[in-house]
Amino acid sequence: MTLTAEEILERLKEKLGDAILNYEIKEYKMGVKRPRTYQEIWMEVNKDAFRKAVEAIFEIDYPHLHFIAGEDVGEVIKMIYSFGVFHSHPWGEVSIVMKLDLPKSNLVLPTITDLMIGAETNEREIREMLGIEFEGLKNKRHLFLPDDWPEGKYPWRRDEYGVEDMIKHTHKSVKEIRKQRGEQNG
Structure with a gap:
């Protein structure tokens, strides 16, 4: 069973409430002969609810991690996590792009490697290039x-x-x- 982006967003709202600062659902049409629709949820969350938000995504479906990125925008580092749920269902995947701001005075996030070991490479890269400390990350050696x-x-x-x-x-x-x-x- 897959859920639509609207249904996923409703579940996330139930779990996170006001911790979701803003959101948007985007739809893309792909294909010519048999056009299909692809949906993305873009949401910004309070940094204190980050771990809870990731766990809420895992409750919906075991996600595929697209990427973790960070950008220095001045006083904060803007973190972006992109997950795909229902990726094993043809044309049923929904992307969830989660953004959060980390103030440079407190560049700490919990690791998600205990939920998804594949996040280790991304977290290590962000740690060495932007200086974000991932609490619980076991392997802190440099990659690059x-x-x-x-x-x-x-x-x-x-x-x-x-x-x-x-x-x-x-x-x-x-x-x-x-x-x-x-x-x-x-």
Whole structure:
């Protein structure tokens, strides 16, 4: 049994109430010979209700995680989580895009890896690039940045100005690489 976007939204409203700050249902027509409709729910939630919102989605259907993204928009980091429910039903999938703002003074969210281990890669990337701490995330090793990356430097942050310092950690000169390999100049 699949639910429409309207039915899913009603269930989420029952669980979350005022924690849903705003919402919108979007519909897209796809196909020419046999046009189909695809639905998305876009909702903004209070950051304190984040975990409860994710659990409410899991109660509806085990979701497919499309992505987790973060953007520095000034005083806050805007987090975006995109899930798909009923993805195993042809043309029955509904996307749920959840947004929330994290103030830079408190960049902490609970991990969702206990619900969905596949979220680990996304959370680790956001952690190292934007500085968000995911409470309960067990594996905190870097994915993209070197292990000796300076603590407190986050490449995706607008308020990051340590570019010169970052460059020396991400680029080696051709001379240094050849020296490490034991190659002769020439």
